Amino acid sequence: MSYATALRCRECGREYPQEPINVCEVCFGPLEVAYDYESIARDLSRDKIAAAPASMWRYKELLPVSGEVIDIGTGFTPLTKADNLGRELGLRQLYLKNDCLNPTYSFKDRVVSVAATKAKEFGFSAIACTSTGNLAGSVAAHAARAGLKAYIFIPADLEQGKILGAAIYNPTLIAVNGNYDEVNRLCNELADKYPWGFVNINIRPYYAEGSKTLGYEVAEQLGWRAPDHAVVPVASGALLVKIWKGLNELSMLGLIGPVSTRMHATQAAGCAPVVEAFRAGTHIIRPVKPNTIAKSLAIGNPADGYYALKTIGESGGAASAATDAEIVAGIKLLAESEGIFAETAGGVVVSGLRHLVAEGAIKRDELVVAFITGCGLKTLEAVADSVVSPPIIQPTLASFEQMYGERAL
Numbered sequence: 558m559s560y561a562t563a564l565r566c567r568e569c570g571r572e573y574p575q576e577p578i579n580v581c582e583v584c585f586g587p588l589e590v591a592y593d594y595e596s597i598a599r600d601l602s603r604d605k606i607a608a609a610p611a612s613m614w615r616y617k618e619l620l621p622v623s624g625e626v627i628d629i630g631t632g633f634t635p636l637t638k639a640d641n642l643g644r645e646l647g648l649r650q651l652y653l654k655n656d657c658l659n660p661t662y663s664f665k666d667r668v669v670s671v672a673a674t675k676a677k678e679f680g681f682s683a684i685a686c687t688s689t690g691n692l693a694g695s696v697a698a699h700a701a702r703a704g705l706k707a708y709i710f711i712p713a714d715l716e717q718g719k720i721l722g723a724a725i726y727n728p729t730l731i732a733v734n735g736n737y738d739e740v741n742r743l744c745n746e747l748a749d750k751y752p753w754g755f756v757n758i759n760i761r762p763y764y765a766e767g768s769k770t771l772g773y774e775v776a777e778q779l780g781w782r783a784p785d786h787a788v789v790p791v792a793s794g795a796l797l798v799k800i801w802k803g804l805n806e807l808s809m810l811g812l813i814g815p816v817s818t819r820m821h822a823t824q825a826a827g828c829a830p831v832v833e834a835f836r837a838g839t840h841i842i843r844p845v846k847p848n849t850i851a852k853s854l855a856i857g858n859p860a861d862g863y864y865a866l867k868t869i870g871e872s873g874g875a876a877s878a879a880t881d882a883e884i885v886a887g888i889k890l891l892a893e894s895e896g897i898f899a900e901t902a903g904g905v906v907v908s909g910l911r912h913l914v915a916e917g918a919i920k921r922d923e924l925v926v927a928f929i930t931g932c933g934l935k936t937l938e939a940v941a942d943s944v945v946s947p948p949i950i951q952p953t954l955a956s957f958e959q960m961y962g963e964r965a966l
Contacts, residue, residue: 559623560597564588564762567864575621577679577759587860588762590621598810603781606812613667613770619806620671620770621763627673627703631666632770634658636778636926641894642907646914650924652784654775655897661698661722662932663691663900664796668767669756673699675763676754683708684760685753687744689737689792689853690719691900691931696756697726708753710740716852718935736847738858757793765795765861772803775926776813783808783816785923786874788910790902790930791822791831792854794865800928801868820874821918822865823909825849825884825901831862835876840866850881850939851901853931875918879908885943887911888933898933906930 563572568586579588601618609615613632635655643651656664669692676684683706686696693709700707707728711720712735724730733740741757748755756764776783783804789797801820807813824832827849830842842862847855859865869876879887887907892898899906906927913919933940950956 559621560593560618561590561621562593563591565591577675577681577754579759579761590762590766592619592621594806594809601810601812603777603812606777613670613767613774616770616773619773619803621766622671622674622678624674624678626670627677627699628670629660629666629698629702631659631670633774636775637895637897639895639927642891645890645894646911647921648914648919648925649922652775652779652924652926653895653897654771654926654928656771656928656930657897657899657903657932661691661694662935663695664768664771664928664930665691665695666699667770668692668764669695669699671767672754672756672760672764673703673705675760676705676756677703679754679760681752681754682706683753685709685744685747685751685755686757687711687737687741687755688723689855690715690722690935691853692757693719693723693728693730694726697723697728697730700728701726708751710744710747712736712740712852714852716936716938718937722935737856738844765799768796768799769803769806771796771928772800773807775800776804776807779924779926781813783813783818784926785817786819786821786919786925788821788823788906788913788925788927790854790905790928791824791865791876792856792859792902794822794831794859794861794863796928796930797822798861798864798868801872818872819918820868820872821909821913822869822874822876823905824876824878825851825854825905826878826880827851828855828857829878830857830859831865832876832878834862834866835869840870842866849884850936851884851905852936853900853902854905875913875916877909877912877916879905879912883908885940888940889943891929892933897929899929900931900933900936901939902931903929903933904939
C-alpha cells in the first residue's frame with residue numbers, strides 16, 4: 558500500500574495522476590509527490606519504525622511505492638560523533654552522516670532504490686540516467702538486481718573509478734563529449750523518444766523522495782530530534798531540499814518536535830551557482846560552466862537550485878564554496894581526523910563547514926550534522942598528488958634503521 562496520492566506542481570498546485578511525468582503541463586513547474594499525511598499519522602509510530610529492518614525502507618510509509626521494493630541493502634548508515642574533526646573546526650557537537658557505506662558507496666542508492674521500484678511498477682523494462690558518476694554505479698547495480706536493462710550517459714572526462722564502478726554491472730554505458738548539463742540536455746531528448754525510465758527525468762518526482770530518508774535517519778539517530786544545523790553538498794540542489802522536507806514531515810506527523818534546523822549549502826568554487834545566487838541575495842540562478850575537481854557536484858544549471866535557495870532562506874541557513882585546494886585539504890583532514898575517506902563532495906562539505914564556522918553562521922556549542930555522501934575510492938585522482946609515496950627498503954633490519962633511524966620510532 559502507498560500513501561502517495563498524486564503528483565503536485567510545486568508552482569501552481571495542479572495535481573496529476575501518479576505517472577512517469579515530471580513537469581506541469583500548465584505552468585511547466587516541477588512535480589513532486591503528495592501524500593495522505595493523516596493516514597500516515599494514524600499508521601506510523603516511533604515504535605513501528607524501530608521494529609522495522611535497519612534500512613531506508615523502515616520509512617516505507619513516507620515513500621511513494623506500493624510494489625515489491627528493489628533494495629540492495631541501502632540506508633541506516635552511521636551517524637558518527639566527530640570529536641577530532643570538531644576540535645579542529647571549533648565545534649563541540651559535530652556529527653557526520655556517513656553515506657560512503659551504502660552498497661555502491663554513495664547516497665545515490667537511496668534515490669535509485671525508489672526510482673527502480675517505481676520503474677518496475679510502471680512496467681519499464683529499462684532504466685536510464687544522466688550521471689556525474691555516483692548515480693551511474695547505483696543505477697547499474699539496481700538494474701542488475703531488478704532484472705532491468707540500464708542505459709547510462711556520462712561525461713567522457715569522468716573519474717575512472719566511477720566509470721569502472723558502473724561498468725562492472727554490465728550496463729549500456731555511453732560517454733559523451735560534454736559536461737553534465739550538455740549530457741542532460743541529450744537525455745531529455747532521449748527520454749521523449751525511448752520507452753525508458755530515466756530516473757532523474759521522467760521518474761524524477763519519485764526518485765528525489767529517496768533523499769528524505771537521510772533526514773529521517775538523522776532525526777531518529779539523534780534520539781528523535783532535528784539538528785541545529787545541516788551542512789549539505791549541492792549539485793542539483795534536490796538533496797538539500799529533500800532533507801529539509803523529510804525533517805518537516807517527521808515534525809508534521811508528531812514524531813519529532815518543531816524543526817529549527819538551518820540548512821547550509823556547500824559547493825565547489827569552480828561550480829557554485831547556488832552559492833553565488835545566495836551571496837547576491839537573489840533566487841535567480843545564473844548557469845555556470847563547471848571547472849572543478851569535484852565532478853560529482855559539477856552541475857552548472859541545477860534543476861532544484863531555486864528551491865535550494867528557498868530552503869536556505871526559509872531555514873535561516875547560509876551557503877559556502879571551497880576551492881579545489883580546499884577540497885583536497887578537506888578530504889585529507891576528514892581522513893586524518895575521523896578515518897573516513899570521502900570523495901571530493903566530502904572535501905567540499907568539510908571545507909565549506911570550516912568557512913561557515915569562521916563566518917559565525919554556526920556556533921561552537923550547536924549540534925551540527927555534516928552529510929558525507931560518497932566514498933573517496935571513486936575519486937583517487939583528486940588526492941593522488943597530495944599524499945606521500947611509501948619509501949622502499951630491503952627486507953632487513955639494517956635497511957629499515959638506515960631509512961628511519963631509531964629516533965623516528
